[in-house]
Amino acid sequence: MYTIKEVADKMDISEHTIRFWAKSGFFPFIKRDKNNNRIFSENDLDWVKIVKCLRSVGTENKAIKRYIDLCIVGDSTISERYKIIQETKLKAQQQLEELKQQIALLDYKENFYENLIKNNLEDTWNPMNKQYPKNKVV
Amino acid sequence: MYTIKEVADKMDISEHTIRFWAKSGFFPFIKRDKNNNRIFSENDLDWVKIVKCLRSVGTENKAIKRYIDLCIVGDSTISERYKIIQETKLKAQQQLEELKQQIALLDYKENFYENLIKNNLEDTWNPMNKQYPKNKVV
DNA sequence: GGTTGACTGAGAGTAGCTCTCAAGATTTAA
DNA sequence: TTAAATCTTGAGAGCTACTCTCAGTCAACC
Secondary structure (H helix, E strand, C coil): CECHHHHHHHHCCCHHHHHHHHHCCCCCCCEECCCCCEEECHHHHHHHHHHHHHHHCCCCHHHHHHHHHHHHHCHHHHHHHHHHHHHHHHHHHHHHHHHHHHHHHHHHHHHHHHHHHHHCCCCCCCCCCCCCCCCCCC | CECHHHHHHHHCCCHHHHHHHHHCCCCCCCEECCCCCEEECHHHHHHHHHHHHHHHCCCCHHHHHHHHHHHHHCHHHHHHHHHHHHHHHHHHHHHHHHHHHHHHHHHHHHHHHHHHHHHCCCCCCCCCCCCCCCCCCC
């Protein structure tokens, strides 16, 4: 059993965000103690985990709520949930490829600057540079 | 030379966003035609590319503006820009690892649902399920 | 018994788009 | 040659998903 603060620390999400998600109906099964404080079970943590996952790959909150609601309905929605997870995974894999390309660009830029510094060269990237080179940077 | 629409198509960014970025001072060198329409050079496209890159790895617009301003200043800011790119790359690599883990979770869920469907099993994930199993899902 | 610290919900504030709109220029069609 | 369609512009409203502030409740420690 965890308090909201413990969940926040454990999952690396702010307490504010967890309360916001709770208010959005993402954790329908959380119990309260006698002071009305939320107490998260291990099972509730699983819900936090999947919400964090969906959110981090860009799933809209409305779509997350839809998925949660399908979970609550039960077994009859399994194939629909399967489809959602499948599509989300595909989207995430595309993001991975995109991210790799952006890292490659950052890597190129890093080497470029490193080279400038090492050799005391001019910054050919800067469009202010009057000797803008034929072989453009980036 | 490109119109804003051509840049939007080429870079897969909405025209709205490009105008928003332009208003934010991310493209300080864009020329206008006689009707005040923006005309993007190949060099301007490079700026769009680096802004898109920084943005896509979560760099705040304020920090992007800072980087752009450093570029405008010129060679004296190269080492500072180098540091920014280095740190951004590190952040992006962490995101890559995080994304891989989220994909692994989605993959697990996908297999889990697939198995349920294939074998007509119950959904052990759903907390509504009374026979909540000892080995919890996810 | 008073202060410290965790929690609560309501609601204001913020970032970064995203969209609508009216105005102006151009191109195309009748 | 006038009309309609298309592209652009900036201003500004609207939206999503937080993010933060605040006043209030409760329990635990000195």
